[in-house]
Amino acid sequence: MEFGPILIWRGTDSDNVSLAAVMSLRSENPPLGFSVGNMPVDPKRLAEIDGHVIWRFDFALPVGQVAEYAYGEQTFPVDTRYDGDLNIGFVSCNGQENGDLERDPEERNLMWNDLAARADATPYHLMLHGGDQVYADEVTNAHKLTRHWPDDLSDDFTEAELEDLFQSLRAAYLHRYGQVYSAAPFARVMARTPSLMMWDDHDICDGWGSLKPEIVDHPIAQTLFRAAREAFLLFQHAATDADVPQLFLDQTGRSLAWRYDLPGVSIIAPDLRSERTRDRIMGENGWAAMESATQDVQERVILVSSVPLLGPRLSVLEWIFNTFHIVKKYHDDLRDQWQSRAHRVEWQRMLQTVLNLEDQGATVTAVSGEIHLATRAVMDSPKGGVQQLVASGISHPAPPKLYALSLGTFARLGEAPLAGHPIKIAPLPGQHHNYSAERNYLNFRRLNGLWEAQWSLEDSGNTPWLTL
Ligand SMILES: [Fe+2]
Structure with missing residues (x-):
């Protein structure tokens, strides 16, 4: 599959913003001319997968204007005015588990069309993608060794077959992205x-x-992870392993957590997947990365937690599901949450980390996807509360309204993992129920120095702005 250019943020100083543009082209198609202000930019070859070359262009644009770059016959405007008013988008859950590539594009991309029209009127300075950028579950159909994944993993394979699996998976990820x-x-x-x-x-x-x-730990699963990680680096960060020390906080690349700053705002994203086990959300590397990410932050911190950091007392629901042996899938989904009993100590540690950021003088907003609903929560804190915004998913279908209603009822139980800091779930501005079961995405803005957020919902439209 050919695609691109897709822009990836690299950093900014008072003069320039550094960007990378990634694209995939069939091997026989060389990249066309890429230029900034008539200066050609040379492509860098990142990888070759299934008859395609993944290319990257590294370039800088001047800040403080609507700058532009050119690729082929087209020019692309990029709004680089980061000092004053700022618009940041947040999307998550871009797909569905089964048959995502077979969906009617109009229907599947309805909210993307909405977002694109909005971006035409008011360009985003930055787009945050908070997880499930693709639903790759079906890549395991690509090879006989993973056809029954995760059941019946064979121990009977040669090194050559494992390599063949790797190549098939790389091709499948490329196709999906x-x-x-x-x-x-x-x-x-x-x-x-x-x-x-x-x-x-x-x-x-x-x-x-x-x-x-x-x-x-099975070699087949490790091969799957290796292919997924290569795809994450290539397609979500325009990077390869060689770029890891520069782009991520953990120099070893075991955790792929990152932090980037724009004027007045630090954006921190812990990696909740690379080191995950059933009993652990992050390992030593992930926690060390969090430690370094939370030093010397800007006055506003946006914490991208792929699964919601603040939520209802899911441990009770998990216990009920566990006890009554309700569908294993739901149980596993709950185990993914910070609120799972298995992760209680780590959850407290992360919440304490957030409170420590407040002690440094920052205002923290957590933003998450994952649950295919829109909602928000507030944790009491000395600075007036840490807000959690949940926006999910932009193309994943919303669950039944009844599910959202029951979850909303259940959420009234409240939760206080840290003594003295109760968490409360709340409806979106203008909504009556705690959870909105509609496809959605989120918009942050800094307007005259004031931070606000607004959800765009498929049926209800834009919510009023929420002060952060
Ligand atoms: Fe999702």
């Missing part, structure tokens, strides 16, 4: 808007990290 990234409204926005992305489970496969250790 290619189809999702070449969708017209997505391609249009992402050629003009730099993105920052953090993965969740479906960028690897459903429930990665909650699988049993004998599955995760």
Whole structure:
């Protein structure tokens, strides 16, 4: 699949913003001319997968204007005015578990069309992608060794067969990203808007990290992870392993957590997948990365937590599901949450980290996807509360309204993982129920120095702005 250019954010100083543009072209098609202000930019070859070359262009644009770059016959405007008013988008859950590539594009990309029209009127300075950028679950159909994944993993294979599996999976990931990234409204926005992305489970496969250790440690599963990770680096960060020390906080690349700053705002994204096990959300590397990410932050911190950091008392629901042996899938989904009993200590540690950021003088807003609903929550804090915004998913179908209603009722139980800091779920502005079961995405803005957020909902439209 061919796609691109997709812009990836690299950093900014007082003069320039550094960007990378990634694209995939069939091997026989060389990249066309790429230029900034008539100066040609040389492409860098990142990888070759299934008859395609993945190319990257590294370039800089001047800040403080609507700058532009050119590729082929087209020029692309990029709004680089980061000092004053700022618009940041947040999307998550771009797909569905089964048959995502077979959906009617009009219907599938309805909210993307909405977002693209909005971006035409008011360009985003940055787009955050909070997990499940693709639903790759079906990549395991690509090879006989993973056809029954995660069941019946064979121990009877040669090194050559394992390599063959790796190549098939690389091709399958490329195909999936290619189809999702070449969708017209997505391609249009992402050629003009730099993105920052953090993965969740479906960028690897459903429930990665909650699988049993004998599955995760199996050479077939490790091959799956290796292919997913290569795809994450290539397509979500325009990067290869060689770029890891420069782009991510953990120099070893075991955790792919990152932090990037714009004037007045630090954006921090812990990696909740690379080191996940059934009993752990992050390992030593992930926690060390969090430690360094939370030093010397700007006055506003946006914490991208791929699964919601603040939520209802799911441990009770999990206990009920567990006890009554209700569908294992739901149980695994709950195990993915910070609120799972298995992760209580780590959850407290992360919440304490957030409170420590407040002690430094920052105002923290957590933003998450994952649950295919829109909602928000507030944790009491000395500074007036830490807000959690949940926006999910932009193309994943919403669950039944009844499910959202029951979850909303259940959420009234409240939760206080840290003594003295109760968490309360709340409806979106203008909505009556705690959870909105509609496809959606989120908009942040800094307007005259004031931070606000607004959800765009499929049926209800734009919510009023919420002060953050
Ligand atoms: Fe999702």
